[in-house]
Amino acid sequence: MTQSRAIQTTTAAALALALGTALTLGNTAVAGEGAAKEKCFGIALKGKNDCAAGPGTSCAGSSKVDYQGNAWKYVPAGTCEKTASPTSPTGQGQLAAFKAM
Amino acid sequence: MTTIAPPAAAVGIGLKTQHVQEVIDLEPTLDFFEVHAENYMGGGGPMLRQLARIRERFPLSIHGVGLSIGGAAPLDQGHLDRLATLLQRFEPRWFSEHLAWSSHGGAFYNDLMPLPYNAQTLVRVCDHIDQVQAALRRPLLLENPSTYVEFVASTMDEGNFLAEVAQRTGCGLLLDLNNAYISAVNHGRDPWDLIAALPAAAVGEFHLAGFAEDCDGAGDRLLIDTHGAPVAVAVWDLYRRTLRHLGPRPTLIERDQAIPPLAILVAEAECARSALVDAAAWLEAA
Amino acid sequence: MMTHDPVQAGFADALLAPEHPLPPGLVTWNGSDPSVRFDVYRNNVVVSLTAALADGFPVTRALVGEPFFAAMARCFVAEHLPNSPILTDYGDALPDFIAAFPPAHGLPYLPDLARLERARVRAYHAADARALTAEDLVPHLADPPRLPATRLVLHPSSTLLVSEHAIVSLWAAHQGQGRIEDVDLRRAESALVLRDGDEVQVLPLAPAIARFLAALAAGTPLGEAAEIAAATAPDFDLVQALALLIHHGGIAAWKPSGELAA
Numbered sequence: 001m002t003q004s005r006a007i008q009t010t011t012a013a014a015l016a017l018a019l020g021t022a023l024t025l026g027n028t029a030v031a032g033e034g035a036a037k038e039k040c041f042g043i044a045l046k047g048k049n050d051c052a053a054g055p056g057t058s059c060a061g062s063s064k065v066d067y068q069g070n071a072w073k074y075v076p077a078g079t080c081e082k083t084a085s086p087t088s089p090t091g092q093g094q095l096a097a098f099k100a101m
Numbered sequence: 102m103t104t105i106a107p108p109a110a111a112v113g114i115g116l117k118t119q120h121v122q123e124v125i126d127l128e129p130t131l132d133f134f135e136v137h138a139e140n141y142m143g144g145g146g147p148m149l150r151q152l153a154r155i156r157e158r159f160p161l162s163i164h165g166v167g168l169s170i171g172g173a174a175p176l177d178q179g180h181l182d183r184l185a186t187l188l189q190r191f192e193p194r195w196f197s198e199h200l201a202w203s204s205h206g207g208a209f210y211n212d213l214m215p216l217p218y219n220a221q222t223l224v225r226v227c228d229h230i231d232q233v234q235a236a237l238r239r240p241l242l243l244e245n246p247s248t249y250v251e252f253v254a255s256t257m258d259e260g261n262f263l264a265e266v267a268q269r270t271g272c273g274l275l276l277d278l279n280n281a282y283i284s285a286v287n288h289g290r291d292p293w294d295l296i297a298a299l300p301a302a303a304v305g306e307f308h309l310a311g312f313a314e315d316c317d318g319a320g321d322r323l324l325i326d327t328h329g330a331p332v333a334v335a336v337w338d339l340y341r342r343t344l345r346h347l348g349p350r351p352t353l354i355e356r357d358q359a360i361p362p363l364a365i366l367v368a369e370a371e372c373a374r375s376a377l378v379d380a381a382a383w384l385e386a387a
Numbered sequence: 388m389m390t391h392d393p394v395q396a397g398f399a400d401a402l403l404a405p406e407h408p409l410p411p412g413l414v415t416w417n418g419s420d421p422s423v424r425f426d427v428y429r430n431n432v433v434v435s436l437t438a439a440l441a442d443g444f445p446v447t448r449a450l451v452g453e454p455f456f457a458a459m460a461r462c463f464v465a466e467h468l469p470n471s472p473i474l475t476d477y478g479d480a481l482p483d484f485i486a487a488f489p490p491a492h493g494l495p496y497l498p499d500l501a502r503l504e505r506a507r508v509r510a511y512h513a514a515d516a517r518a519l520t521a522e523d524l525v526p527h528l529a530d531p532p533r534l535p536a537t538r539l540v541l542h543p544s545s546t547l548l549v550s551e552h553a554i555v556s557l558w559a560a561h562q563g564q565g566r567i568e569d570v571d572l573r574r575a576e577s578a579l580v581l582r583d584g585d586e587v588q589v590l591p592l593a594p595a596i597a598r599f600l601a602a603l604a605a606g607t608p609l610g611e612a613a614e615i616a617a618a619t620a621p622d623f624d625l626v627q628a629l630a631l632l633i634h635h636g637g638i639a640a641w642k643p644s645g646e647l648a649a
Contacts, residue, residue, distance in 0.1 A: 054508035055439030060328035078452030143512030167472020173392030319419035
């Protein structure tokens, strides 16, 4: 019990120190430091809100025809083709034709 | 909030997300905006805030597309509650829904499906409208749909059905002249049969939109209600004739696909305004 | 009130299954085949719901291409109709569907990428809640013993994504941040998606920070969450983790426990 209490006490002090430091960090410091640590792609991305809004309902019909459930055969053929190691042995990006329905 | 009677020549457009900022910034010469209720039922976020900003400057019409009033199943109480909350928050001048069904067996099909018009469906639709009006504590405007098939089981025509619903429930009617034209062409009728059957006092709003053209199995014209094109000449003609018959009513330009720049829709709404002004002058002279 | 209607039941049944018979009792004014006209409804349902999915999953769509996405969406729609008329709620089940969809197995990162896109739409429409600011939190510094047992409520718009794939970099590359060709897909990546003001943010997270946030989101007190994260990675940066939450409006409530830690 004594040991557990000691750990918690240490944690309390560590938490207070961390929170105190976090509260004094500016926005740019957060974004910049995060990016450096992540070695990812730089700053936190701004949302593109037209896309984030997602679908909406409408009361209109469509003239595009796409209801037929005929047999079809497609492979993913978009930007995935640009991704690295398309023929890696892990199966990553191995694109095969298929049939459905 | 005080309710001001809308001007006789009130015109509006359906609000699209891509136009919201421009509407807030430029305040176009429109009298109201219409939104689809179901697009504003999220828990929160920017869309509701933006609508609140637009509501500060313009009256709103809230147009439901998911209540399934013509459905055999009981109305979705949760959805009614959400509608009540939305209407309480935005205090729209009008609330409208469709004479159609869109849900069945707990699934939502996202299209406005037709129903036979007979004594049985009349009772069902009236019961549902009574429920909606009680829950929302206001009358709704019921819109005539575009339809592509008819039913052996129908014993009434659409105009008489709508007139009867309005008479029994006290609801108003939203006359969509594009739908009236589309259904008339699709079923080999005169669109005037519908319009002439409607009680003038019940009609509270007009909708105008564009359609796409296809053919049925016999090679006859089959029009599809896409809201993806300017209002057709034949629909403008029907609108002008209707204005002289029923009188001016607030009129909405609907566009849900191939959305053009805001200015194009505003210009189309201004065409409707000219027609409303002309009709008002003609009626005064007559 | 009659709730079963054979015409509506038949209508609904035939909508998603072109091989099923038409509902009984359809007529056309000119005696033409009603199936041509009924197909307009079939088409409206499939096209509108496919379009709804396309709107909500733009990067998923770009990755597989339009024809593949449309075909996959059609299969999804046939199995998962919306259960509400609010279409922004539609699509929660798509990531799991993709994971179980054999034609997409060549792209093992696709389900998690779709989860990221879904999280963004949910974040955009999530309930509003005032996020705690640095000023709100300063008073808690005066009482360190309460900190370990403090629980945080994350903002209602937030979703934590932990993936074995480089879904954050891949998504970013589709927003013009970096090249798709340079993304190392085998790199495990995590992100916190939330709405900060009116903007939906995708915040990349170090694995230990993701572990910390997952613990907090599950209701684990601050002290225990920090220990779990530190045990996962010795370089766990608590300052960074807290600063990220505070500066992006990630904390909706800060609940000190009544019990003191010491």
